[in-house]
Amino acid sequence: MAPQFRYAGPGDAEAVARLHADSWRRHYRGAYSDAYLDGDVLGDRLAVWSSRLAAPEGTRTVLAEDGASGDFLGFVHVVLDDDPKWGSLVDNLHVTAARQRTGVGRALLARAAAEAVAHASSPALHLWVLEQNAPAQAFYAAMGADHVETLLVGPPGGDPTRLNGTPAKYRMAWPEAAACAAQAR
Template sequence: MALSFRPADRAGTGDADRVAALHADSWRRHYRGAYTDAYLDGDLVAERRAVWRSRFAAPAGTRTILAEDEGLLVGFAHVVFDRDATWGSLVDNLHVAHDRHRGGIGARLLALAAAAVLDGASGRGMYLWVLRQNTAAQGFYRACGATCVETAAVSPPGGDPARLVGAPAKLRMAWPDAAALG
């Protein structure tokens, strides 16, 4: 395995298609029940491609880190600096290819996201949102030192408000100091 990590500012918009495909696959596997089936089964790759092309074309205030194994995209993390006055920078996405889970890629991406926060943000705090149903990811983030500090209703594309009756659908996991992940 020749695992390498690189920032998307060197990747260019050509990587948007690969990131979109991995992002769509991850959502289809893990967001079923929170996002509508019609949305997940639709042309999600094209929708995500448009999002990632836009992000890569205007990367100011963000950093995207790609994990590759001999040129194959196996994971990525996207950070939005200083997104929240209280919690700091948002890890807006962290996805690892399904067949590469539990191999340390996610932990390395999270550590590199933390390093990016320390390098590019004005504050040291870092957080992300995780779906309530994604207990495996919650366990991973807790093992990496995150604390659940808040719950909220999910309002994603394709979200189904009827599924939110009685319980919030997402949790804010936070690290008060991104240096703890280094």
């Protein structure tokens, strides 16, 4: 069954935070400290998402749900016109473990690009991916993104004890969000 999409609202904060925390625990181990990931990362993410979804000005959060069961499959969060050079930011894209590599991520990225095309003044789109996350880098490259910059990861919540060493992140960019949306079809 193809996923169905809708905008997230304040009542979705817990589901979004749960998936975000689970995804970080699965994919950010090594970059983020085990103490942080094994601790109250869910509480941290719930605070972030409760705030974001209560005041979504300048952002779009799109949820993917199973059309038959209504089960939550994933989400994408876009910050419109985040950067004067790089355009709108895909700030988060997470898919449940059971639905990875089934087209949900591709469809969510296409939705993010479409939101940027429809609502942003800049045509560009970008995101950050951890250096250690080679599968995600390959996915974004297959969707037409170029690796244009490398920086150090900032610690979650500004707390440096939440990082292991000095992990790096890559900026992946599309000069035209419309091209990203087209690549997803």
